[in-house]
Amino acid sequence: MPSTRIAFIGAGNMAASLIGGLRAQGVAADAIRASEPYAEQRAKVAAEHGIEVFADNAEAIQGADVIVLAVKPQVMKAVCQALAPSLSGNQLIVSIAAGITCASLEQWLGVQPLVRCMPNTPALLRQGVSGLYANAQVSAAQRTQAEQLLSAVGLALWLEQEQLIDAVTAVSGSGPAYFFLLIEAMTAAGEQLGLPRATAAQLTLQTALGAARMAVESDVDAAELRRRVTSPAGTTEAAIKTFQAGGFEKLVQQALDAAANRSAELAEQLGQ
């Protein structure tokens, strides 16, 4: 994004990941600004990425073509209402907040070109994935700007319906935590089986990495890859049958339903 000037409102975890991705893609430090109330975090982000970080949101967005709203959903209304008088009207707003709808953002900011998206934390390693939804005000050039922003940290996938952001949040926004939970549980189980903790952790982590790479790079699907590990009457079958007897697939569906419902619930609670 050579000539695009980007301002981040909130310079926490996700903003820092996106800024890191943009810088790694060669976006100049002076094309990126950010605002952040916490002085220590301001200094950290400025030092790590070489960008200017402001205490004042309105100051950070001066001259910006794209404004990324990267604060917690709970403070979004107050942040937007305070920012509204400083907007020029055709700046692209990109919100990464869970459960904040375009309708709420339009109510708080006025009608603006808006992209609502849901990234995830592997963005930190440029291995993220995001779902993006654009409102009717977004021009083709602004769509490209939003896509370039999220592509700097991983895959960017457009959605035709805003509602599907709840599903994206459930699958990939929150998804890294589900895999971390499995890693924690497998490491603990390995330790219970007698392995030293560090060995159990290494075995689990390398298995997770290897399995994910196989699933991404293979020309067959995950179900077939699973079948290839599962010898008839063997050890894997014993484990998989145990998972399934415990309702594993149903539990996964219930967990993702809960995440998607929470996303919709946040929209209702915070969208007033």
Ligand SMILES: NC(=O)C1=CN([C@@H]2O[C@H](COP(=O)(O)OP(=O)(O)OC[C@H]3O[C@@H](n4cnc5c(N)ncnc54)[C@H](OP(=O)(O)O)[C@@H]3O)[C@@H](O)[C@H]2O)C=CC1
């Ligand atoms: N973490 C994740 O996995 C994902 C998060 N998201 C969304 O990203 C958004 C940010 O999350 P995350 O980065 O994890 O959260 P963080 O708390 O790390 O970042 C939010 C930042 O905003 C700052 N902030 C608070 N109030 C203001 C304000 N009035 N003006 C400017 N900045 C302010 C916070 O400062 P201070 O700490 O001092 O309050 C903090 O540094 C959320 O809306 C979340 O839903 C989306 C996808 C994945």
Ligand SMILES: O=C(O)[C@@H]1CCC=N1
């Ligand atoms: O847990 C959350 O609400 C945020 C959104 C997706 C990941 N973290």
